[in-house]
Every structure is written in structure tokens, then in C-alpha cells.
Amino acid sequence: MDAGERIPQLTVTPDRYVPHRYAGASGDFNPIHIDPEFARAVGLPGNILHGLWGMAQVARASVASAGGDPRALRRLSVQFRGMGVPEQEVTVSGTVRERTDGRVLVDVVAEQAGNQIIRNAEAELELS
Amino acid sequence: MSRDASKIGKRYPPFEYEVGREKIREYASAVGEPSPVHHDREQAHAAGFRDVVAPPMFCVVYSAGAMGPAVLDPEVGIDFARLLHGAQEFVWSEPVCAGDVIRTDVSVKDVYEKGTNVFYVFESVSTNQDGSETSRGTWTNIVRGA
Numbered sequence: 001m002d003a004g005e006r007i008p009q010l011t012v013t014p015d016r017y018v019p020h021r022y023a024g025a026s027g028d029f030n031p032i033h034i035d036p037e038f039a040r041a042v043g044l045p046g047n048i049l050h051g052l053w054g055m056a057q058v059a060r061a062s063v064a065s066a067g068g069d070p071r072a073l074r075r076l077s078v079q080f081r082g083m084g085v086p087e088q089e090v091t092v093s094g095t096v097r098e099r100t101d102g103r104v105l106v107d108v109v110a111e112q113a114g115n116q117i118i119r120n121a122e123a124e125l126e127l128s
Numbered sequence: 129m130s131r132d133a134s135k136i137g138k139r140y141p142p143f144e145y146e147v148g149r150e151k152i153r154e155y156a157s158a159v160g161e162p163s164p165v166h167h168d169r170e171q172a173h174a175a176g177f178r179d180v181v182a183p184p185m186f187c188v189v190y191s192a193g194a195m196g197p198a199v200l201d202p203e204v205g206i207d208f209a210r211l212l213h214g215a216q217e218f219v220w221s222e223p224v225c226a227g228d229v230i231r232t233d234v235s236v237k238d239v240y241e242k243g244t245n246v247f248y249v250f251e252s253v254s255t256n257q258d259g260s261e262t263s264r265g266t267w268t269n270i271v272r273g274a
Contacts, residue, residue, distance in 0.1 A: 012160055025151075025158035027192050051213050056159040056185040063184070068163060069175070070223065073184045077217035077266075 001096050001104045001127070007065035010092040012057060014049060018086055022053045049084035054118050058108050061092040062123035065106065074103075075124040084110075084117040094123070102127045135204050138236045143194035149226035152182045155189055172225070179226040187218055187263040191252045194232035195267065198250050204236060206248055207271050214247070214270035222260040229257045237266065244273020 001007070019033040028050055031038040036046045055078050066072035084090060094108035104125045110118035149169070156166035161183045164171035172180045182189075199206060224230060231254065238249040252265040 018158070021158040025155040026189055052185065052188050052216070053159060055216060056161075056183070059183065059185045060159065060161060070163070070165065070181060070184055073220060075217070075219045076184070077215065079215045080213050 001065065001099060001106075001125075003096050003098050005096045007061065007094040007096065007106055007108075010057060010061035010064065011089055012092075013089045014053070014084075014086050016086050018053065019047055019049055022050050026050065026052065028052070044083065046085060049086060049090075049117070051080040051084075051118075054080070054084055054090070054110050055121075057090060057092050058110055058118055058121050058123070061094065062106060062108060062125060065094065066104070066125040066127060069128065072125050072127065073123065074126050076121065078108075078118045078121040080117070081119050082112075082115040082117050084112050088112050090117070094121075097122075133239045135201075135236045136239055138201075138203070140194065140198045140201075140234045142231050142233045143191075145190035145193060145230045145232070147182065147190060147224055147226055147228045147230060149180050151189070152180050152186065152226055155186050156183055159183065159185065169226075177223060177225050182224040182226075184218070184220050184263075186224060187220070187254065187265060190224065190230040191232040191234075191254055191263070191265060194234045194252060195250065198234045198236065199248075199267075199269065204239075204248060206269060210272045212270045212272065213267075215266075215268035217266040219264045220262070221264075222256060222262045224256065224262050228262075230254050230262060231256075246271045246273075 039047045092110045094106045097105045106123045108121035234252045237251040248269045250267045254262045
């Protein structure tokens with residue numbers, strides 16, 4: 001992993017019930033994520049993905065790029081922007097910004113239908 | 129200075145979370161994490177973990193109970209109708225495995241205005257039963273201006 005190199009892209013299409021499973025797993029039952037009618041009533045297009053589910057996809061792509069050991073991920077910072085929706089492919093891509101000794105800094109973004117749902121993500125990896 | 133800024137430094141009671149093996153598996157499945165170290169005890173042992181290990185972002189599960197009272201604190205006064213989860217950072221240290229007991233302490237790190245928006249920044253620090261830090265989170269909530 002050298003500066004300028006792209007990390008392997010991660011693509012995932014969250015099925016219709018991913019927000020429900022993530023709600024159960026995380027304890028975040030905010031109805032905007034699991035109730036399409038409620039979501040529309042507050043002006044959303046429908047129920048939307050949890051931002052932290054999206055961040056978990058960025059974490060997954062980062063760990064995978066370092067060889068799959070979860071201990072490799074030392075730090076991850078993200079900004080949440082556009083809303084993600086179920087049943088549309090999410091693409092996580094990243095580029096190595098710098099490498100110093102065993103530490104690698106990667107710029108990552110998660111997009112869905114050309115819309116950035118997580119931007120300015122920065123992953124710090126420790127390569128063993 | 130915003131009236132809310134007087135809450136900077138406020139601390140909340142610690143919250144303890146017992147990490148269950150099935151909870152790790154459930155979380156790993158919900159985020160699409162098939163790696164056997166998150167599901168299978170033998171494979172986790174072979175990789176050097178005490179037990180099934182949590183994916184890094186499982187930190188949101190064990191720290192949620194500590195974050196809730198802080199975000200909901202009427203003294204901080206977040207307007208939920210206009211709330212956005214703006215940004216998030218985690219720094220990880222010791223891995224978290226099934227059987228761990230994680231204590232999380234939360235404090236108000238910063239409150240500031242930028243344009244018409246108000247930023248509420250919380251910090252969570254999580255430690256395991258041995259007193260080793262497992263993760264540290266910076267949670268940035270933005271309340272949009274009217």
C-alpha cells in the first residue's frame with residue numbers, strides 16, 4: 001500500500017430489511033430507519049440506512065485492504081452527508097494518502113447512485 | 129458565546145456493557161462481516177483472540193448506553209427535530225471479545241456555533257475489565273439553524 005494506490009473497492013447492496021437487522025443489532029430503532037410511512041411523513045424518500053451501518057462498511061473496506069485483521073484499523077473518522085437507502089448498491093472506495101513506517105492513511109468515500117453518503121473518511125491502518 | 133457552551137466538560141455516569149458472543153455474531157451479520165474471527169471461537173483463538181472478537185464498529189453497541197443520557201440531557205438542550213449526526217471518529221486500542229465487560233464514560237467535549245448551525249461534540253472513552261482502553265469516540269451532532 002503506497003501513496004496514490006487505490007484500495008480494493010467494496011460493493012454491497014443492502015436488502016430491504018438490512019435497516020431492521022441493524023436496528024436490532026445496534027439498538028437504534030429510530031423509526032426513520034425502519035418505518036417507511038413515518039419516514040415519508042417527516043419528508044424523507046422512505047426509510048433510510050443508518051449512518052453508522054454505512055460507517056461499518058467503510059471500516060470493513062479498510063480492514064480488508066489491510067489484509068483482514070480487525071486489529072489493523074486504528075482510527076476512522078467520517079462525515080455523514082447524503083442519505084443512503086435500502087436496495088441500492090453502495091460502493092466504498094479509497095486511495096492511500098501516505099505511508100509512514102507501518103502506518104497507512106487512506107482517504108475513503110461511500111457512494112450510492114452517484115451520491116456520497118459518507119465523505120471525507122480517513123482510515124488509519126497499522127500493517128503487521 | 130452560546131448559552132450551551134457552559135455545558136462543556138460536563139460528565140455523565142459510566143455505563144457498563146457485558147459483551148455477549150451471540151451479540152457479536154448478530155452485529156457482524158447485520159453489517160455483512162463474514163470473517164470467521166467474529167463468528168467462530170476456535171478461529172478467533174487461532175488468530176490470537178481470547179474469544180470471538182467484535183468488529184471495530186461494534187464500539188457503537190457497547191457505548192450506546194452511555195451516549196444516550198448525554199445526547200438526551202435537557203441541560204445540553206439538543207433540538208431533535210433539527211438534529212443531524214454530522215461526523216464520527218473512533219480510535220481503537222485493545223480488541224473487544226465475548227465475555228469482556230466494557231465501561232464507557234461520556235463527556236461534553238465542545239459546543240460551538242458555525243453559521244446558523246450549532247455543533248455538539250461528545251467524547252466517549254471505553255475501557256475493559258482490566259482497565260485497558262478499547263476505544264475512544266468523538267461524536268459530532270449538528271443542529272441546523274431555523
